[in-house]
Amino acid sequence: MIVCEGLTKMFGSIIAIQDFDIEIPDGRIFGLLGPNGAGKTTTMRILSCLIRPTSGRAYIDSYEIGMKQDAQKIRGMIGLLPEVPGLYETLGAYKNLDYYAQLYGISKTQREKTIKTTLTNLGLWDRRNEPVGGFSKGMKQKIAIARTLIHNPKYIFLDEPTASLDPSAAKMIREYILELKSQGDTILINTHNLSEAERICDTVALVKNKTIKIGNPKELARGLFARTISITMQQIPPSLLKDISSLDFISQEQVNGNQLILNVRNPEEDNPRVISWLINQGLQVQFVTEEEHSLEDVYLKLIEEGGR
Amino acid sequence: MPWRNAWIVMHKDLDEFKKQKFVIGSILAMPIVLGVILPLVMFVPIVTTIPLEKQWDIDGLLTIGTQPDDTTTPWTNQTIENTTLSLIVINHKILKNTLLNNCIIVSCILDNTTVIDSTIRNSTLSNSLLNNVTIIRSEGTRLDGRHILAVSSNLIFTKTKPSIIDQVLPMMFNMILMIFIIVPATLPTIIATYSIVGEKNNRSLEPLLATPTTDGELLAGKIFSSFIPSMVSTFLAFSLGVLLLDIVLIPKVGYPLLPNLTWILSMLLLAPTACLMSILSCVLVSSKVSDVRAAQQLGGFIVMPVVVLMLGVVAGFIFLSPIMIFIFSGLYGCIDVGLFYFARAIFNREKILTQWK
Numbered sequence: 001m002i003v004c005e006g007l008t009k010m011f012g013s014i015i016a017i018q019d020f021d022i023e024i025p026d027g028r029i030f031g032l033l034g035p036n037g038a039g040k041t042t043t044m045r046i047l048s049c050l051i052r053p054t055s056g057r058a059y060i061d062s063y064e065i066g067m068k069q070d071a072q073k074i075r076g077m078i079g080l081l082p083e084v085p086g087l088y089e090t091l092g093a094y095k096n097l098d099y100y101a102q103l104y105g106i107s108k109t110q111r112e113k114t115i116k117t118t119l120t121n122l123g124l125w126d127r128r129n130e131p132v133g134g135f136s137k138g139m140k141q142k143i144a145i146a147r148t149l150i151h152n153p154k155y156i157f158l159d160e161p162t163a164s165l166d167p168s169a170a171k172m173i174r175e176y177i178l179e180l181k182s183q184g185d186t187i188l189i190n191t192h193n194l195s196e197a198e199r200i201c202d203t204v205a206l207v208k209n210k211t212i213k214i215g216n217p218k219e220l221a222r223g224l225f226a227r228t229i230s231i232t233m234q235q236i237p238p239s240l241l242k243d244i245s246s247l248d249f250i251s252q253e254q255v256n257g258n259q260l261i262l263n264v265r266n267p268e269e270d271n272p273r274v275i276s277w278l279i280n281q282g283l284q285v286q287f288v289t290e291e292e293h294s295l296e297d298v299y300l301k302l303i304e305e306g307g308r
Numbered sequence: 309m310p311w312r313n314a315w316i317v318m319h320k321d322l323d324e325f326k327k328q329k330f331v332i333g334s335i336l337a338m339p340i341v342l343g344v345i346l347p348l349v350m351f352v353p354i355v356t357t358i359p360l361e362k363q364w365d366i367d368g369l370l371t372i373g374t375q376p377d378d379t380t381t382p383w384t385n386q387t388i389e390n391t392t393l394s395l396i397v398i399n400h401k402i403l404k405n406t407l408l409n410n411c412i413i414v415s416c417i418l419d420n421t422t423v424i425d426s427t428i429r430n431s432t433l434s435n436s437l438l439n440n441v442t443i444i445r446s447e448g449t450r451l452d453g454r455h456i457l458a459v460s461s462n463l464i465f466t467k468t469k470p471s472i473i474d475q476v477l478p479m480m481f482n483m484i485l486m487i488f489i490i491v492p493a494t495l496p497t498i499i500a501t502y503s504i505v506g507e508k509n510n511r512s513l514e515p516l517l518a519t520p521t522t523d524g525e526l527l528a529g530k531i532f533s534s535f536i537p538s539m540v541s542t543f544l545a546f547s548l549g550v551l552l553l554d555i556v557l558i559p560k561v562g563y564p565l566l567p568n569l570t571w572i573l574s575m576l577l578l579a580p581t582a583c584l585m586s587i588l589s590c591v592l593v594s595s596k597v598s599d600v601r602a603a604q605q606l607g608g609f610i611v612m613p614v615v616v617l618m619l620g621v622v623a624g625f626i627f628l629s630p631i632m633i634f635i636f637s638g639l640y641g642c643i644d645v646g647l648f649y650f651a652r653a654i655f656n657r658e659k660i661l662t663q664w665k
Binding site: 011045048049050051052072075076078080081082084085086087088089090091095099100102103104105131144147148 | 312313316317320323324327328510511512513514515516517518519520521522657658661662
């Protein structure tokens, strides 16, 4: 489990993160979302024992971040993928992976086996000795991700893992991340890709130098926005908007073509009442759907408010 | 295994080094130009124009004839030892450890004897000091002295004034030797200054620092990955230089002069410690500055302690004897240890990651 309690980091007078509180249970995917400079990378670096917090505490399992005697243990348990792949460009993919596998103390036999499997899965086994400097960004990112996972870490920190990948490669990485989760790994992701976060994260934290909101990506919108239903009808009479406004559980109403769009408090209870009322008015209802707010809507609303 | 990761870091850096052909070229070329070609061009013309004959350091020596004409005189068994004799004639005696002053010595054997203001005839001398002596029809070896008149005698003096070549060679060797100390102190600045700044510039430092590698292991790995190519290159140039100098000098002196004890000690002790001092300073600089060029500029100052030694040698204040080599190696070794601990103490992952641009 990863726990941050009141974590604060200042660079001189600049506050990178302040009173940051998160708790990531084992086997979950946790997304950090926020604008540039919100402190996402700083948080990841603190948890990787690369920088020390100014105040507050953070723990990975029973080890405390910032304690010198715990740093080596923590580094052995985590795998960090930084924003930039940071590969050794004159060396081949095999040597890049082998170097890190050795640093993590993996035996020669195990290294050879793991690297062969990894590079074969990435479709790079035949090109394992080519200098990676000549590879595409996507390929480099794949190798960097493989490097992050080479020692089978319990905690995986991914800073923009799909940023430079094409859609199919990004999909492959997302599937891989979900597979890692199914194996019980705990994953912390920094990302700007909100749809990706929505798809793979169990929990997201919206951050802007501090934690603005934490929750399940889908549930975050429910508490934040009124729920909107869209009712498609064969015909909408002009007086309908005025008549329907008399219903007290409807907070907002508008017509768009043959669609009646209503904000309701609780669709599970209110939808049947609306439909009954419409049928009683002699109108024919074709479809009823709930319009969902995306994580992007949540992000934009919260980050804008958080910035004020 | 302690320091295991230092070994791994070193191997990786050497793997990267092997891919950089231009760097390898410069690492190999510099010692060969400075340690082989330059000495040959500068010193060989001097050595080859120096005359070969030795000059005796005996004022007024006059030799007439070559062999004594009376070598059949019977010898007695009487031996005179450990005494001082003066104003007497000595015949057919064996004289050992004696001081003879104003004597006439005839048909004697003199060993380890000092003879002053005397005449010696039909005698055999060895290991003796002669001052203002006339020697007639005698022979001698390992003699020394001044104001000697030798008639029909065959005398061999061992104390000779050093020839010009004998005077020039030690200076020349000292200068060349200093080149082989300067070279390993200069070479690593190319590799070592790049060691940490280069990782930062390639953005490969962050994932590396997130591994369980300790600061000490990382620094040690970086240090030895610069040390090995520098010393290998220096040893190659040294071997080639020694071989060529011997080829040039053997016709002059008759036997191979190099490598002598001073040179061997220098290569085994002084050059490696100077090399390490330079690398440690470069690593120290490169962990504090964020730019490769700045690191290399500062690295230029790093060889100063070695340059000071060279200036001392050139100015004649320091002669590189084995004792001097031990003294300077010990000094450099102490500085190396101090620099390593200092570099490790000031190595700050956070500053490197957050303050370097």
